[in-house]
Amino acid sequence: MNFLSELKNRANALQGLQAGEQQDAAANTHACETACRVAVKYLQDLCAQLNIIQPPAPGHYSLDGKTPFPALVMRSFRCDDRRKMLRNETVCDYIGMGWDLLPGTGRVATHSVTVNFPPDLERVAQRVSIGQIKHERKEQRHPETNKLLAYVFEYQTEARGFITITPDHDSGQIAFRLVNVGGFELFSTRYPAAKVNSALMDELAKKLVGQLSRFG
Numbered sequence: 482m483n484f485l486s487e488l489k490n491r492a493n494a495l496q497g498l499q500a501g502e503q504q505d506a507a508a509n510t511h512a513c514e515t516a517c518r519v520a521v522k523y524l525q526d527l528c529a530q531l532n533i534i535q536p537p538a539p540g541h542y543s544l545d546g547k548t549p550f551p552a553l554v555m556r557s558f559r560c561d562d563r564r565k566m567l568r569n570e571t572v573c574d575y576i577g578m579g580w581d582l583l584p585g586t587g588r589v590a591t592h593s594v595t596v597n598f599p600p601d602l603e604r605v606a607q608r609v610s611i612g613q614i615k616h617e618r619k620e621q622r623h624p625e626t627n628k629l630l631a632y633v634f635e636y637q638t639e640a641r642g643f644i645t646i647t648p649d650h651d652s653g654q655i656a657f658r659l660v661n662v663g664g665f666e667l668f669s670t671r672y673p674a675a676k677v678n679s680a681l682m683d684e685l686a687k688k689l690v691g692q693l694s695r696f697g
Contacts, residue, residue, distance in 0.1 A: 509653030509674070510572065516655050516677035517573035520646050521562045523682040524578045528558035531580070531690075538582055539691020540663030542640070544605045544614075545594045550638055551584040567650055576646040582612075582639060582661065589639045595621065597631035605634055608665035612640035640665070644685070648674065657697075662689055670697040 538553040558580045565574040583589065596602045609616050616636035622629055642661040649656065655677050659668040672681065684696035 506568070506651060510567070510570070510650040512653050512674035513648035513650045513655065514572055516674040517562070517576060517646070517648055519678060520655075520682060521560065521573075521576050523679060523686075524560040524576065524644070527682075527686055528560045528578065528580075531555065531558045536690050537585065538642075542582070542661075542664055544608045544634065544636065544665065545596060545601060546604070548592065548594050550592075550640075551586065551590070553582045553640075554585045555580045555642065556583055557581045572650060573648055575648075578644040580642050582642055584638055589637050591635055592638055593633055593635045595631050595633050602632055609634065609636060611667060612661055612665050614640050644689070657685070659688075663691065668697065 535554050535556050538555050542550040542553055558578070560576070560578045562576045563574040564571050566572075594605060596605050606618075608614075614636050616634050619633045619635065620629055621631040621633050640661060643658075644660070644662075645658040647656045647658070648654075653674045654671050655674050656671050657669065660666075662668065681696070684694045687694035688696045
């Protein structure tokens, strides 16, 4: 076999490998798009129902783990999906669902917590950030020495929750990111696109409203 024939064999092998990879990418893209259509339709319908029900927010909401928020309800649910271009196709970029966490009384108040240790400060700062909580951070100093004693967070008793669903069209996986579901915390998990169906979305909805759920 001459050298040119060897090159032809190598080129044919590479073409076969590339064709297989393209088929896999197309299959994964199709699976992700199917999953995203199921998810966005389900969440849009879910938002419509929950906006009527206005369910209580399950779990425990507190910035410092000691001072609880008043009993919260979930209101103003909304859902949107964004698109992008991928390999000359318009595909789903991500799906977002958000809602407001408000006192059940309907009256937003100003509360405060005081922290004086770095771990507590980091925890409270993180929670006001992920909850998108309106707040002011003030320094508490000794009246004579001016030594920093603690930080005081004055905050409004309202927050927001989010669910973000992001497809990975290359791997055929769907990433779920839940923010402030059951408390001021982040929860992330992934599922193969083929498993993102109405049954899985039911489990997500149960988790959202505090029912026993197998999601995640």
